[in-house]
Amino acid sequence: xxxxxxxxxxxxxxxxxxxxxxxxxxxxxxxxxxxxxxxxxxxxxxxxxxxxxxxxxxxxxxxxxxxxxxxxxxxxxxxxxxxxxxxxxxxxxxxxxxxxxxxxxxxxxxxxxxxxxxxxxxxxxxxxxxxxxxxxxxxxxxxxxxxxxxxxxxxxxxxxxxxxxxxxxxxxxxxxxxxxxxxxxxxxxxxxxxxxxxxxxxxxxxxxxxxxxxxxxxxxxxxxxxxxxxxxxxxxxxxxxxxxxxxxxxxxxxxxxxxxxxxxxxxxxxxxxxxxxxxxxxx
Amino acid sequence: xxxxxxxxxxxxxxxxxxxxxxxxxxxxxxxxxxxxxxxxxxxxxxxxxxxxxxxxxxxxxxxxxxxxxxxxxxxxxxxxxxxxxxxxxxxxxxxxxxxxxxxxxxxxxxxxxxxxxxxxxxxxxxxxxxxxxxxxxxxxxxxxxxxxxxxxxxxxxxxxxxxxxxxxxxxxxxxxxxxxxxxxxxxxxxxxxxxxxxxxxxxxxxxxxxxxxxxxxxxxxxxxxxxxxxxxxxxxxxxxxxxxxxxxxxxxxxxxxxxxxxxxxxxxxxxxxxxxxxxxxxxxxxxxxxxxxxxxxxxxxxxxxxxxxxxxxxxxxxxxxxxxxxxxxxxxxxxxxxxxxxxxxxxxxxxxxxxxxxxxxxxxxxxxxxxxxxxxxxxxxxxxxxxxxxxxxxxxxxxxxxxxxxxxxxxxxxxxxxxxxxxxxxxxxxxxxxxxxxxxxxxxx
Numbered sequence: 001x002x003x004x005x006x007x008x009x010x011x012x013x014x015x016x017x018x019x020x021x022x023x024x025x026x027x028x029x030x031x032x033x034x035x036x037x038x039x040x041x042x043x044x045x046x047x048x049x050x051x052x053x054x055x056x057x058x059x060x061x062x063x064x065x066x067x068x069x070x071x072x073x074x075x076x077x078x079x080x081x082x083x084x085x086x087x088x089x090x091x092x093x094x095x096x097x098x099x100x101x102x103x104x105x106x107x108x109x110x111x112x113x114x115x116x117x118x119x120x121x122x123x124x125x126x127x128x129x130x131x132x133x134x135x136x137x138x139x140x141x142x143x144x145x146x147x148x149x150x151x152x153x154x155x156x157x158x159x160x161x162x163x164x165x166x167x168x169x170x171x172x173x174x175x176x177x178x179x180x181x182x183x184x185x186x187x188x189x190x191x192x193x194x195x196x197x198x199x200x201x202x203x204x205x206x207x208x209x210x211x212x213x214x215x216x217x218x219x220x221x222x223x224x225x226x227x228x229x230x231x232x233x234x235x236x237x238x239x240x241x242x243x244x245x246x247x248x249x250x251x252x253x254x255x256x257x258x259x260x261x262x263x264x265x266x267x268x269x270x271x272x273x274x275x276x277x278x279x280x281x282x283x
Numbered sequence: 284x285x286x287x288x289x290x291x292x293x294x295x296x297x298x299x300x301x302x303x304x305x306x307x308x309x310x311x312x313x314x315x316x317x318x319x320x321x322x323x324x325x326x327x328x329x330x331x332x333x334x335x336x337x338x339x340x341x342x343x344x345x346x347x348x349x350x351x352x353x354x355x356x357x358x359x360x361x362x363x364x365x366x367x368x369x370x371x372x373x374x375x376x377x378x379x380x381x382x383x384x385x386x387x388x389x390x391x392x393x394x395x396x397x398x399x400x401x402x403x404x405x406x407x408x409x410x411x412x413x414x415x416x417x418x419x420x421x422x423x424x425x426x427x428x429x430x431x432x433x434x435x436x437x438x439x440x441x442x443x444x445x446x447x448x449x450x451x452x453x454x455x456x457x458x459x460x461x462x463x464x465x466x467x468x469x470x471x472x473x474x475x476x477x478x479x480x481x482x483x484x485x486x487x488x489x490x491x492x493x494x495x496x497x498x499x500x501x502x503x504x505x506x507x508x509x510x511x512x513x514x515x516x517x518x519x520x521x522x523x524x525x526x527x528x529x530x531x532x533x534x535x536x537x538x539x540x541x542x543x544x545x546x547x548x549x550x551x552x553x554x555x556x557x558x559x560x561x562x563x564x565x566x567x568x569x570x571x572x573x574x575x576x577x578x579x580x581x582x583x584x585x586x587x588x589x590x591x592x593x594x595x596x597x598x599x600x601x602x603x604x605x606x607x608x609x610x611x612x613x614x615x616x617x618x619x620x621x622x623x624x625x626x627x628x629x630x631x632x633x634x635x636x637x638x639x640x641x642x643x644x645x646x647x648x649x650x651x652x653x654x655x656x657x658x659x660x661x662x663x664x665x666x667x668x669x670x671x672x673x674x675x676x677x678x679x680x681x682x683x684x685x686x687x688x689x690x691x692x693x694x695x696x697x698x699x700x701x702x703x704x705x706x707x708x709x710x711x712x713x714x715x716x717x718x719x720x721x722x723x724x725x726x727x728x
Contacts, residue, residue: 002522009518105345113350114569115538117545127551133522134551208546209515212538214347218513253510254519258716260482261511 014246015146231281431621
């Protein structure tokens with residue numbers, strides 16, 4: 001039974017990682033921007049969700065408010081800042097790095113330095129008994145949400161017109177533009193969607209991990225580990241990478257506790273040596 | 284009276300009275316400035332006759348330790364305000380610098396405070412990293428330093444390479460809070476405990492303090508769990524926890540404590556395995572309302588709880604809540620006690636901080652009741668204070684850490700004598716992973 005718990009745990013953690021990494025990977029795939037502000041989107045999403053949850057006591061509203069606000073913030077950052085340096089990697093990365101610090105200090109100013117925990121949605125309070133052990137319902141809910149989001153993103157990419165445009169843009173933005181795809185709008189849209197995914201991650205992680213200064217950097221590092229394992233720019237890679245990292249991290253911590261500090265990084269190191277483009281990355 | 288000034292070539296000039304007066308004033312000003320420059324070079328800046336006493340405050344006000352810094356600062360200011368920012372007829376000038384929680388920044392700011400602002404004494408300091416760095420600066424430059432922030436590394440006030448004659452600490456060290464916890468755990472009848480502590484020097488220090496006292500009484504640690512700092516998910520540790528133990532002993536500062544508190548009850552351990560939370564990292568005051576019923580019944584040990592029913596503490600809590608809008612945890616009272624010690628010592632030396640050793644001696648001699656309980660210091664400058672065992676209970680609808688046992692006058696070697704403490708072979712640095720082996724923990728030199 002203990003194996004079931006560890007596996008469930010790894011998958012639940014992996015699903016949180018997926019929400020984080022999917023946005024980062026999506027944005028890189030299309031815009032070729034290594035978006036360091038992604039950590040801020042996660043953090044701000046968590047804080048906004050927390051505030052809305054405290055005001056309205058509704059987890060659904062918290063999710064919506066965080067996703068919409070951060071999507072708008074993402075759109076503004078893409079349109080008015082990043083756009084000026086299209087395909088110019090260094091200024092873009094530095095710009096997103098700068099935003100990361102600005103949002104970190106802003107959050108400290110607004111929400112203070114104490115770690116804050118989101119209340120759980122009441123229907124998922126309590127735990128499922130599994131033999132001698134129990135497993136929290138909320139984590140089962142996380143697994144479900146992760147699967148739904150992964151499914152929705154896959155459907156969007158494969159079966160919608162916008163998804164087709166996205167794939168065209170990823171393959172060759174210039175040709176897509178020549179074929180009449182509004183690449184400019186697509187860029188903003190995808191950046192906003194990626195940001196919103198991170199914000200959702202922030203809210204969903206809130207009742208388990210809490211929100212606190214520094215969570216932005218931690219989330220960013222985890223997202224990077226996942227996309228390095230899975231391959232940058234690939235949704236399938238983000239999903240596979242998240243599950244792999246989540247499960248290995250859990251089993252690593254449980255059975256090789258002396259290596260707990262780098263259980264997350266071991267798969268990354270191995271992948272970098274064996275397959276530098278990641279599991280599903282294109283070379 | 285007219286005077287003629289003779290200049291070379293025999294030309295005589297007769298300047299107007301106005302011109303002469305102006306020139307004389309200018310000359311005098313230049314001479315004075317020159318003399319001042321010379322004196323500045325020759326004299327220790329702190330020796331200059333200046334009425335106000337300058338106190339340099341080093342605290343992290345941004346970054347991950349910002350909340351600790353802000354709370355300590357509130358405590359410091361509360362006491363300084365109480366005495367009207369004056370002592371022994373001198374105004375007290377507080378100069379606050381943000382260390383960002385980084386050792387290198389802390390030293391730069393310490394240097395700025397002492398060398399540019401002419402601070403005569405430094406106080407504050409939260410993280411152990413900052414504490415070690417500023418401790419070195421204080422020793423090399425002979426600047427009195429009063430730790431009024433957490434700064435809990437044992438070695439700072441124990442005989443050894445780090446001991447600094449210019450240091451006084453009114454806050455805490457890693458091991459005593461745990462030693463009191465161990466004593467209480469044994470008296471409660473627990474003989475086997477498992478532990479979960481953050482994997483860093485402070486965590487090992489604290490758990491070694493526990494194991495040492497617990498082993499000596501006849502107890503045993505059955506299992507060690509060392510989650511890294513900022514562990515997102517305690518699931519793997521909680522699932523593997525030794526359920527045959529009598530209790531679990533925890534020390535997980537920061538967001539880790541909050542997460543552990545929530546996850547502990549989610550994984551069904553609440554009510555099965557009692558928690559003894561050293562330093563109250565899970566039942567930290569700002570966590571209590573957020574964790575709600577999940578923390579009820581958790582035991583913790585600390586040198587303070589806002590629930591103490593003493594006049595000093597009740598007054599402190601009222602004023603603190605007015606300023607911060609929240610219940611104080613350990614930082615506010617630590618800052619407050621630091622300021623109190625400083626003011627008492629300044630009074631004792633009549634405001635003359637030039638004789639530094641005399642000032643340090645005055646600091647070590649302070650003795651007063653405080654929100655934390657009775658305060659005095661030992662010969663190394665380390666505080667002797669009361670330890671409390673607390674239990675999280677609902678009082679008037681609010682969850683608070685209610686004191687259930689008290690250990691007065693705990694010094695830094697407690698429950699050992701200094702000689703016995705020094706006779707043990709291994710320090711905490713050698714014992715991570717061996718705390719389950721009482722033979723090794725208690726091995727003599």
